[in-house]
Amino acid sequence: MKKKTGPAAPSVTRRGLVLLGAQLGMVGLLGWRMRQLQVEEAEKYRLLAEENRISIRLIPPERGLITDRNGILIADNRQNLRVVMVREQARDPELVLDRLAQLIPMDADDREKALKEMYRRSAFVPVTVAEQLEWEHFSRVAANAPALPGVTPEVGLSRHYPMGGDYAHVAGYVGPVSDWDLQQLDDPDPLLQIPKFQIGKTGLEKDQEAALRGQAGTKKIEVNSAGRVMRELERNAGTPGANTALTVDHDLQHYAMKRLKGESAATVVMDVRNGDILCMAAAPSFDPNDFVLGISSKNWKALLEDEYRPLANKPVSGGYPPGSTFKMVVAMAALEAGVVGIGDTVYCPGHYQLGNRRFHCWRRGGHGHVALKDSLKKSCDVYYYDIARRVGIDKIAEMANRLGLGVKHDLPLPAVSRGLVPTQGWKRANRDEGWLIGDTLNSGIGQGFVLASPLQLAVMAARIGSGTDVAPRIIRSVDGQSVPAPEPKPLDLAPGVLSAVRNGMFAVSNEQGGTAYGSRIAEKAMMMSGKTGTSQVRNITADERRRGVTRNEDLPWNRRDHALFVAYAPSDNPRYAISVVVEHGGGGSKAAAPIARDVMLRTLYGGEVPLEAYPAGQRDKIRQMHEDMDAAPSVSQSDPETLPDNPDRA
Incomplete structure (x- = not known):
């Protein structure tokens, strides 16, 4: 039988061609991608690899x-x-x-x-x-x-x-x-x-x-x-x-810290010409190195529980009733307003009668007739009750602000206190009560609502001494670039106001009978003008007054009065101002004024002070005190078993 013949079968099918094309396309795509990765995006992936190999850390x-x-x-x-x-x-x-x-x-x-x-x-x-x-x-x-x-x-x-x-x-x-x-x-x-x-x-x-x-x-x-x-x-x-x-001076700061040892106290020294703070010391202190890596709970608790408050920045954040150091403010406000003359007198029988209430003078028997100079020299309270009532609290507050009280000074430190100088409006806004005449009388002697920090008190003394609105500063330069001090402007007070108050402050420290005469400077070229202050921290009842006011040394430490002192020197050409506050020190004349005198002398001499600068009768005692200070090891915290024992004001 004859085999049937026809067209030859195709050697490559259409399906084969499609598969071959897909394979060639895939190879081409892979080649293109490899070229893209190795040539075009080589830098990108090199960086990604580096990120896995290289770690960047902050220094x-x-x-x-x-x-x-x-x-x-x-x-x-x-x-x-x-x-x-x-x-x-x-x-x-x-x-x-x-x-x-x-x-x-x-x-x-x-x-x-x-x-x-x-x-x-x-x-x-x-x-x-x-x-x-x-x-x-x-x-x-x-x-x-x-x-x-x-x-x-x-x-x-x-x-x-x-x-x-x-x-x-x-x-x-x-x-x-x-x-x-x-x-x-x-x-x-x-x-x-x-x-x-x-x-x-x-x-x-x-x-x-x-x-x-x-x-x-x-x-x-x-x-x-x-x-x-x-x-x-x-x-x-x-x-x-x-x-x-x-702006601080280490020699002065270190001396002040040693001089304050054993007290709960603060002192500020200020240059009256440019406001430089040369010393700002608070006692007791603590070692800041303990905090660098984290302080232990035991040490932290000890600091918190110390009644001398070593953690408190007393010079700038402490608020204290200024006591009689406030009397210059009241006197200047009254003189400026014309409600009292320099020679006008006030009779002090030992108290001031307001209705059925008596406001007592610190001297029970009174001072008799006193004018401005003697009112400061002897620190007569009745004089200031009287003129404070006449001038009124709002004008007193205005003068206090001009002198640096009730003002928050611009220092690069946390918790700088504004203090408190009350007004009638302040009491309505904060106490929802009207202002009373008794409030004015209390304010007239630096008690009641009035509060000030040692820094503010030093500024007040500097402005009285210089007659300008000098402001405090503590940074001298940054990276070698000087920080300029603002140019102080005159206080622009009525004629005779400053000189009258300065005369009274000079008498406080340099005339017999002055409350700080015992802490005078003997070197005439460096004589100091100042004002003592004592502020109560407890109420004295009428019954206690009848029996006799308990002396400070007979009270528990934390119920004793605060002791204060402010000053500038030299009296005839002021360069430096100082304030000292000794918590529960008992009295300004015995607790605060001696410290201020010693620190001021160290400031004036710029180092060791010759004994001739002290009154002759005190030189042996001063020599021994400095020998003891030099021999004592430096400590940063108070001894909780040692409490100050300061007698009451003279």
Whole structure:
């Protein structure tokens, strides 16, 4: 049978061609993609690979230094040998910490704190697990680094206060950043996320934090696949914080702190020409170095429970009834308003009668007829009850403000007090009560609602001494650039007002019978004009007055009167003003005036004071006092078993 023939079958089918085309297209696509990856996007993927190999870390900047006016260091930075750990690189943090504890001092509490901190932070954040190490321990960690994954020994800086407690209330201190600190900021600096990074907590350290902190630097480090640091590739130093020079003088500040030892007290010394604060001392103090790495609960509790209040910045935030130091304000307000003349007298029988109430003078038998000069010299209360009633509280408040009281002075310190100089409007707004004449009488002797800080009292004395509206300042220069002081303007008072008050203040310190005559300066070229003050902290009942007012030394310490003194010197050409407040000191003439005289002499002489500057009868006592001060070790906290024993005002 014959085989049937036809057209030959195609050698390549259509399906085969489609498959072949798809394969060629896939190969072409892969080739194009490979070219794109290797040529066009090579830089992009090289950077991605680098990110897996290179870690960028912040370098904390060097904090700015703080010095006194002569360049003496108040706050500096010391080398800090520490160990940091990254949790994700350690893989087993507990095991690594166990190994670390065999190399450096680390107890169970330290270990638990480190673990807690690591698990609170992101896994990639370095956490400081030990610091302030000895070189021997630091080198052990470095030598054993291969057995400590995620652990890096680092050399950093930590804040240090070489003068201890002398400037604790001025410079303040730094401490580790807390969660509360971070919550106060809308856009916190990334530096603050570094565990245990230090920021200012109080004083200038806090107020000038932005300037003192500086700007962070960065470093690039190479890590291997296990996250171990292999080498540092690049370092960009940050910008150090600004170095800040203060107006304070260390010799004077240190002397004042020694002179205040044993008291709960404050003193401020101010240059009346430009407002420079040369001394701002508060006693007792504390060692700010205790706070740098975090103070222990035991020490913190001891500071809080100390009735002498070592943590309080008494010079700027303390509010005290100014007592008789306020009498210059009342006198100037009355003279300026024309309601009293310089020679006008007021009769003092020992009290002032207002209706059926008596307002007592400190001298039970009274002072008899007194004019302005003697009213200040003898500190007659009745004189000021009388003229305060005549001039009225609103004019008194106006004069107080002109002299720097009831005003918040612009200083770069936290909690600067405005104090309180009341007015009729103030009482209506804050007490929902009308003003009473009795309120005016109490204010006339610096009691009642009136409150002032030692800083404000020093400003008042400076303005009386200079006749200008000089304002306080405490920063002298920043990074070597002087901070200019504003030019003081005249107080523009009526003729004779200042000279009348100055004459009275001169008599207080330099005429027999003056309440501060016992604390006078014997050197005529340096004679001091001042005013004592004593402010009550308790009510004296009518029954107690009949029986006899209890002497301060017979009262518990915390119920004794506050002692105050303000002054300027030299009297004939004022250069410096001072205020001293001794809490529960008993009386301005015996507790505050001697301190003010000694600190003022140190200021005037710029160092050691010759005994000839003191009254002849006091020189042996003064010599012994200074020998004891020089021999005594410096302490930063009060002795809780030692309470001041100051007799009442003369």
